[in-house]
Amino acid sequence: MNASVVRLAVIGSRGAWGRLLGITAGVAVGVTLALLLGGAYQGLDARDERSSWMNASGEYVVGGDTRAGAVTADMASLGEDRVLLAPTTDRHDGARIVRLDLAAPITSSVTIPGIAHLPQPGQYYASPALIDRIAQLPADELGDRFGTLAGSISDSVLASPDSLVVVVGADASALIERSAAQIVTSFTDVAYRPSTNYQTVAIVGAIAVLFPVLLLVSIVTGLGASARRERFATLRLIGATPRTVAAIATLETAATSLVGALIGVVLAALLRPVAALVSVDDEVFFPSDLAVTPFTAAVVVALTVATSAVTAGWRIRRADIGPLGQTKQRQEKTPSPLRLLPLAGGLGILTAITVATLAELPVPHLGTLIIIGFTTTTVGLLMAGPYLTLFAGRIMARRSRTAAGVIAGNRIRRTPVATFRSVSGLVVAVFMVSVFAAAATTADVGAAPGDGPGRLPISTLIQYLDPTLDAVDFAPTEEVRARLAAISGVTHVTTIFTIDSGNGFDTSQLLMLADSANDLSLGPVPPAAVVSINSDALSGATAVFTPSAETTDVAALTPSIVLIGTDGSTAAIERARTALQTGAIAGTGWLPAGTRTDHADDRLQSMAASFATLAYLGIGVATLIAGLSLAIATISAMIDRRRMLALLRLHGMNLAGLRRIITLEAAAPLLAVMALSIGLGFLVAELILVGLTGGGRSVGWPDARYIGALTASAVLALTAVAAAVSRLGKNTDLAAIRYE
Amino acid sequence: MTALIQARGLRKSFGATDALRGIDLDIQRGEVVAVMGPSGSGKSTLLHCLAGVVLPDSGTVSVGGILVTALTEARRSALRLTEFGFVFQFGQLLPDLTAVDNITIPLLLAGMKRRQALTAAHEALGRLGLAGAADQLPGELSGGEAQRVAIARALVTQPSVLFADEPTGSLDSLAAENVLTAMLELVREAGTTLVMITHDPRTAAYADREIIVRDGQLAAADRVGIQ
Numbered sequence: 001m002n003a004s005v006v007r008l009a010v011i012g013s014r015g016a017w018g019r020l021l022g023i024t025a026g027v028a029v030g031v032t033l034a035l036l037l038g039g040a041y042q043g044l045d046a047r048d049e050r051s052s053w054m055n056a057s058g059e060y061v062v063g064g065d066t067r068a069g070a071v072t073a074d075m076a077s078l079g080e081d082r083v084l085l086a087p088t089t090d091r092h093d094g095a096r097i098v099r100l101d102l103a104a105p106i107t108s109s110v111t112i113p114g115i116a117h118l119p120q121p122g123q124y125y126a127s128p129a130l131i132d133r134i135a136q137l138p139a140d141e142l143g144d145r146f147g148t149l150a151g152s153i154s155d156s157v158l159a160s161p162d163s164l165v166v167v168v169g170a171d172a173s174a175l176i177e178r179s180a181a182q183i184v185t186s187f188t189d190v191a192y193r194p195s196t197n198y199q200t201v202a203i204v205g206a207i208a209v210l211f212p213v214l215l216l217v218s219i220v221t222g223l224g225a226s227a228r229r230e231r232f233a234t235l236r237l238i239g240a241t242p243r244t245v246a247a248i249a250t251l252e253t254a255a256t257s258l259v260g261a262l263i264g265v266v267l268a269a270l271l272r273p274v275a276a277l278v279s280v281d282d283e284v285f286f287p288s289d290l291a292v293t294p295f296t297a298a299v300v301v302a303l304t305v306a307t308s309a310v311t312a313g314w315r316i317r318r319a320d321i322g323p324l325g326q327t328k329q330r331q332e333k334t335p336s337p338l339r340l341l342p343l344a345g346g347l348g349i350l351t352a353i354t355v356a357t358l359a360e361l362p363v364p365h366l367g368t369l370i371i372i373g374f375t376t377t378t379v380g381l382l383m384a385g386p387y388l389t390l391f392a393g394r395i396m397a398r399r400s401r402t403a404a405g406v407i408a409g410n411r412i413r414r415t416p417v418a419t420f421r422s423v424s425g426l427v428v429a430v431f432m433v434s435v436f437a438a439a440a441t442t443a444d445v446g447a448a449p450g451d452g453p454g455r456l457p458i459s460t461l462i463q464y465l466d467p468t469l470d471a472v473d474f475a476p477t478e479e480v481r482a483r484l485a486a487i488s489g490v491t492h493v494t495t496i497f498t499i500d501s502g503n504g505f506d507t508s509q510l511l512m513l514a515d516s517a518n519d520l521s522l523g524p525v526p527p528a529a530v531v532s533i534n535s536d537a538l539s540g541a542t543a544v545f546t547p548s549a550e551t552t553d554v555a556a557l558t559p560s561i562v563l564i565g566t567d568g569s570t571a572a573i574e575r576a577r578t579a580l581q582t583g584a585i586a587g588t589g590w591l592p593a594g595t596r597t598d599h600a601d602d603r604l605q606s607m608a609a610s611f612a613t614l615a616y617l618g619i620g621v622a623t624l625i626a627g628l629s630l631a632i633a634t635i636s637a638m639i640d641r642r643r644m645l646a647l648l649r650l651h652g653m654n655l656a657g658l659r660r661i662i663t664l665e666a667a668a669p670l671l672a673v674m675a676l677s678i679g680l681g682f683l684v685a686e687l688i689l690v691g692l693t694g695g696g697r698s699v700g701w702p703d704a705r706y707i708g709a710l711t712a713s714a715v716l717a718l719t720a721v722a723a724a725v726s727r728l729g730k731n732t733d734l735a736a737i738r739y740e
Numbered sequence: 741m742t743a744l745i746q747a748r749g750l751r752k753s754f755g756a757t758d759a760l761r762g763i764d765l766d767i768q769r770g771e772v773v774a775v776m777g778p779s780g781s782g783k784s785t786l787l788h789c790l791a792g793v794v795l796p797d798s799g800t801v802s803v804g805g806i807l808v809t810a811l812t813e814a815r816r817s818a819l820r821l822t823e824f825g826f827v828f829q830f831g832q833l834l835p836d837l838t839a840v841d842n843i844t845i846p847l848l849l850a851g852m853k854r855r856q857a858l859t860a861a862h863e864a865l866g867r868l869g870l871a872g873a874a875d876q877l878p879g880e881l882s883g884g885e886a887q888r889v890a891i892a893r894a895l896v897t898q899p900s901v902l903f904a905d906e907p908t909g910s911l912d913s914l915a916a917e918n919v920l921t922a923m924l925e926l927v928r929e930a931g932t933t934l935v936m937i938t939h940d941p942r943t944a945a946y947a948d949r950e951i952i953v954r955d956g957q958l959a960a961a962d963r964v965g966i967q
Contacts, residue, residue, distance in 0.1 A: 397841075403848035406841055407834060414836040414877075647832055650793060651893075652821020652849050654814055 019228070022632070023253070024260040026220035027304060030213040031264025033621065034300055035292055036275045039268075043289030044280065047159035052191070053113050054098055054165065056085065058184040061176055071183055073173035078183075080109045083118065084172050086181045090592045091577070092142055093570045096282070097130065097164040099592075103172040112167060112187045114157030119169030123150040127158050127165040141574040145581045160283035212425035212625040217257075217308060219422070219633045232321045245321060246313045253312035254305050261301040268292075278617060332415050335387040343380030347680075349373035350687035357691050370688055374435075377684055381431055385424055385673050390416035392672035396664070404657050407648075408664035420669050422633030423717070425626025427673045430713055433619040434681020437706035438699040439689060454523045454542035456596060459568035461576050462538055463593040464561055484564060487579055489572020491565040492519050496533065497557035510535050511548050511557055520563070530554065540596055564593070616705055623709070627716035634666055634724035638731055646732040658732060659725045666721045678710075742805075744769040744900065744933055745790055749799035752785055752956075759785040760796065761956035769900070772927065772934040774947035782956040783937045784905055790935060791824055791903045792816040804900060821849055825894030825902040825932075827923070829909040832890050833878040839885075840865060840874040843893045850897055864892040868922050884915030891923050895932065902927055904936040908943060920946060 061071055061084065071077050071084060078084060083104040090097040104110060104118040112118065115125045124146040126134065131152055134143040146168050153165055175181045232245045240248075269291075276285040292300075350373040356363050363369065393412030400406045412419050420427075451457055484493045494516045499509060510533050517525040517533065522543035525531055530548040537543035538561070564580070566572040573595065580593045638645065645658055686699045743766035750763040759782045767773050777783050788794040790801055792808040801808040803823065808816065825846075826832075833842045843861035848854065865874055868888045878886055887907060894902055907923065908916035924946055927934045936947065944950045952959035 401848070401854045403845050406844065406848060406854070407837065410834075410838075410841060411836040644834060648834075648845070649817065650820060650826055651846055652817050652819075652824075653845075654817050657849065 020252075020256050022220045023217075023256045024263065026216045026632075027257045027260025027308065028263040028267060029625065030217050031261045031300060031304055032267040032271065033213055033625075034304075035265065035268035035297060036271065036290060038296060038300070039272070039290035039292050040275070040278075040280075040285070042292065043285050046289050047283075047285070050157055051159040051163070051165075053157060053187040054087070054100065056184050056187045056190050058085070058182045060179075061181045061183060071172070071176065073171075073176050075103060075105050075172045078103065078105055078108070078172060080105065080107055082183050082185055083108060083110045084170075084175045084181055085184045086170075086175045086178045088180060088592055090145070090166075090581075091594055091598050092133065092164070092574055094598070095164055097166060100165075100167045101170045101175055101178075102167055103170050103175045110185065110187070112157075114154035115167060116151050119150050119167055121169045121171045121174075122147040123169040124148070125151050125153050125167045127153045127163050128155065129162050130164045130166055133164070137574075138571075140578055141571055142578060145578050155286065161286060162279075162283045211428050212622045212629060215421070215425045216625055216629045216632070217304075218311075219629050219636065229319065229321055232316065236321055242317060242321070246317045249316040250309045250313035254309035257305045257308040258301070261304045264304075265297050265301065268297075332417050335390050335416055337387060339383045339387040341380075342376055343384045343680075346373055346375075346377030346380045347683070347687075349376060350684060350691065353691040354687045363691075366691070370691060374684065374688065377680065378428065378431065381673075381677065381680060382424055382428065384676075385420040385427060385669070386416040388672050388676065389420040389669040392668045393419070396668055402657075402660070403648075403653060404660035404664060408661045408668065411661075411665055412668055416669075418637075419665060420673070422630055422637070423626075423666060423670045423673070425629045426623065426670065426713055426717055427677050429619050429623040429626050430674055430710065431677040431681050432622070433616070433706065433709045433713075434678050434702075435685045435688075436616070436619070437702035437709070438682045438685030452542075455540055456520070456522065456537055456543065456563070457565065457568070458595050458597045459566045459573060461564040461566065461573060461580070461593045461595055462561060462599070463564065463580050464591050465559055484562075484576065484579060487572070487575050489567045489569050490576055491567060492563075494519060494563040494565070495559050496561035496563065498560040499557055510538075510561070512545075513554065517545050520565075530557070538596060539599065616709060619709060620712075623713050623716060627713075627720045630666065630717060631720035631723045634662060634721055635727060637665075638662060638724055638728065642731045645728070649732050655729055655732075658728050662725050662728065663721050666717065670717055743767055744771075744804055745935075746802045747786075747790060747799065748801075750786070750789055750796045750801070751798045752782075752789060752794065752796045758956050760789065760799075763799070763953075763956070763958055765790075765951070765958065767933060767935060769933055770928075770931045771949065772924065772947045773936065774944035774950045775935065775937045775953060776939065776941075776944055776950055777953035781953045783953045785956075786953060787903050787905060787935060787937055791826070791901075792819060821846065822897065823900045825897065825899040827887070827890050827894050827902065827904040827907045829906040830883070830886070833886055833893075835878050838875045838877055839870065839881065839889045842878070842889060843896050846893060846897045860896055861892070864896045865889070867926065868892050882915070883911050884919055887911060887915075887919045888922055891919070891926065895926050895930065898930060899932060901933045901935060904934065906937055906939065908938075908940070916940075916943070 069077075071082065083102055085103075086101040088099045088101070090099040102112075102118060103121075106120060108118055110118065112125075119125055126146070126149065131149065134146075134149075137143065146166055150169075153167065155161070158165060232240075232249070235245055235248070236242070272290045273287045276287040276290055278284065349369065353363055353366065353369055353373065357366075390413055393409050393414075393416060395409075396405055397409030397413050400409050456462075481493045481495075484490060494512070497511045499511060511530050512533055514525050514528055514531050517531050520543070522537070523545065525545045526547045528547040530553075531545045532548045534541060534544050562580075564576045566576060577593050645661075648658060648661075649655070682699060689699060745765070745767040747763055747765040750760045750765075751758070752760040761782075763782075763786060765786075775783050775786065785794065789796045789799075790803075790808075792801070792803075792811065795809060799809070803819070806819065808819065811819065820826075833839075834845070837845070840858060840861045843864055844854070844857040847857035847860055852860070862871070862874060865871055868891065870885060870888055870892070873881060873885055873889070878889070881889065887910075891907070894904075902923075904923070908919050911919060920943060924934070926932075934947075936943070938944050
């Protein structure tokens with residue numbers, strides 16, 4: 001093939017250059033996102049693996065074990081190859097701190113990755129983020145909890161630059177009484193459980209984002225198709241064979257997408273530090289986590305180039321361009337109702353799972369089946385789209401009373417596949433956002449209620465005491481109570497008791513002295529020496545005090561919980577928390593104090609909220625790309641039909657009429673399928689949640705972000721169409737079109 | 741008698757090319773005028789200027805006493821809608837619309853109700869012997885049928901002037917004859933003025949008057965005041 005012919009055929013005009021630039025930019029965006037998403041998927045695994053040492057575990061200590069080799073309160077009993085480890089989750093200002101209390105003889109041969117030496121009692125090693133946080137705060141708010149800083153934990157063993165981790169040295173005697181204490185022999189090669197939930201979300205998100213990207217690439221490679229067909233027809237007229245023309249198209253697209261893909265690789269590398277700022281599970285990434293291997297990048301580039309080039313060649317051969325071009329418009333095959341079947345199939349799978357779960361029938365491979373059902377429904381929505389678009393077009397063509405409506409309606413009914421393609425990215429984005437927004441509403445089910453009359457304020461610290469210990473050891477004496485109460489910002493210190501019924505402590509029966517109950521100001525307290533408070537009051541339910549039926553003997557009660565009221569300032573809460581950990585009350589180490597918001601967060605691990613944030617982020621990107629695709633598709637369709645639109649102007653249609661045609665052509669399929677997307681999104685979320693939880697959870701009304709996302713999609717669609725029609729006057733300038 | 745179309749001193753250039761170099765022309769109401777001349781002589785530019793599609797660099801065009809060259813684009817659009825019809829060589833029908841829907845478009849643009857527009861369009865098709873092709877798409881019509889649909893669309897609003905640019909240029913002689921006969925019958929019946937560009941002397945022979953454009957000017961015999 002003659003290189004000059006290829007050059008003239010491909011870049012023979014300024015318009016052709018614009019088209020090639022459009023393709024390059026579209027492919028570059030696609031490859032950038034693909035590489036970043038691939039990196040994020042790998043990064044999730046990498047950070048789990050890196051921080052797996054924190055999950056080291058071993059045999060729990062058995063108190064009073066007197067066998068040879070048993071671990072006792074004596075540090076020496078650990079020998080050189082064992083350490084005593086008590087992991088807990090501490091908190092500061094709402095952030096979780098992984099705290100590992102460790103007792104190890106100085107001669108211990110056990111090592112922790114990323115730490116120079118094991119900390120001795122009174123010392124600690126902390127992650128850089130925690131060291132920074134400690135340095136910025138008064139010691140009595142955070143630093144005093146841990147002792148003296150011995151060194152920092154290397155980034156190489158941390159999940160994220162944000163990770164708050166501390167390894168605190170302790171005496172064996174201090175840890176051995178803790179229920180969480182266990183004997184650990186190694187911190188390396190710890191088996192870890194990958195964040196499969198996040199990885200699943202990453203896969204689903206990748207599909208949601210990559211679909212519009214593929215669509216964008218498909219649309220930009222079809223840019224200026226009409227002018228290009230004319231050019232190729234001319235080549236055919238002067239002797240080029242169909243194979244030559246297809247080869248030129250393939251070569252053109254291969255070269256353009258190669259340039260685009262390489263730019264994408266560079267862009268992905270440049271954007272990595274920005275993408276790393278996305279928080280997953282409350283922690284951002286190290287930029288290096290998002291790096292893909294050169295091999296992966298090469299595979300992505302090769303696949304992109306090969307797919308685009310082969311598709312371009314196939315399209316040209318299918319277009320069957322003869323020496324006189326395409327004299328007649330190629331008719332689209334009318335979509336049949338069979339296109340609804342995959343959608344029905346997907347919904348059928350999800351419904352069957354739900355019904356089986358509710359009937360308590362065993363469902364093997366539940367997770368896989370749900371992913372299959374979800375994916376089938378998504379693909380089904382895309383397949384059903386053209387049929388629904390055809391339906392909308394038929395109604396519009398029949399019912400319209402205006403020229404614009406008749407033209408747009410007929411155009412839609414004749415080309416439903418192409419019409420739907422231009423809006424399908426937005427349709428998928430809206431479907432996905434509806435599914436995730438609806439699913440995320442379950443996070444609110446377990447969230448702690450806010451402050452209100454009769455509710456324990458969220459500024460109150462709750463300190464559970466270890467009921468297995470001798471009550472005398474941790475009874476908060478007046479002296480301790482006074483010390484806590486003297487902390488700046490602490491408003492009251494109240495003790496809640498349990499009673500030993502003879503069969504152990506009954507933690508469902510929480511008792512208080514009536515005076516203390518009055519101090520809480522949560523509601524009427526009956527006139528009795530000892531009153532009972534409902535246990536769910538500690539998780540935000542309205543407090544109800546009733547006279548104690550069990551006892552009125554204060555001496556028979558065992559302190560079980562200490563409530564420390566604060567003025568709500570972070571400083572006061574953290575000062576109180578630090579004071580509790582540094583020995584204000586003995587026997588509290590097994591569970592650090594927390595507010596009821598902290599405890600609610602512990603239960604939820606903020607996973608659902610995290611999923612929602614990720615989903616919104618992914619869908620935000622997808623929506624932007626889909627909007628871009630819609631704009632390009634609309635402009636492209638307009639350029640390809642400029643002669644026809646100009647003819648309408650010639651016949652007396654004004655620009656407003658032309659604008660209405662273009663807007664209706666985009667709006668009709670959007671409206672037809674968008675409402676379905678939203679409804680389906682909620683239905684699918686409900687089916688998945690009910691299926692996963694056996695009916696335990698159900699979707700609610702989504703939050704403002706959902707409305708925001710929908711509004712953003714609508715605004716984007718309008719902007720895309722507005723951007724396209726803004727060129728209408730210029731593109732259909734009567735003087736610029738040849739009528740013959 | 742005052743001419744329906746009056747052009748005075750029309751000049752139009754495209755870059756360095758002078759397409760029209762001072763044209764004066766009068767066309768009477770109901771007159772059928774054939775515009776002839778070699779390729780590139782300025783025939784199409786003249787037609788576009790007369791129809792208000794293109795504004796001349798200088799000179800004026802008035803139609804029925806309205807100074808077309810002084811109107812805004814919106815007013816010229818309205819004038820084209822109500823007073824002018826257009827027929828071209830090919831590719832002028834909207835490919836997604838059936839024959840009958842294509843014909844309704846100018847009527848809908850003029851504010852007619854859809855049902856009435858469909859009735860009028862069916863009548864127009866019937867007059868041109870195309871009643872059976874009403875629901876066919878342009879791609880399903882023969883060249884002659886498509887041209888007759890285009891003529892029906894151009895005349896359905898009963899314009900004062902029909903501008904036709906090589907209306908039979910893409911047709912075989914039999915089809916051309918049929919199309920031309922049908923078009924002339926309709927315009928004469930309605931008293932519509934026809935300005936028709938053609939290369940074909942046989943087609944021009946059907947006209948009341950032939951004018952020849954050469955190098956952007958009318959041939960001496962066609963100039964105003966000499967005829």
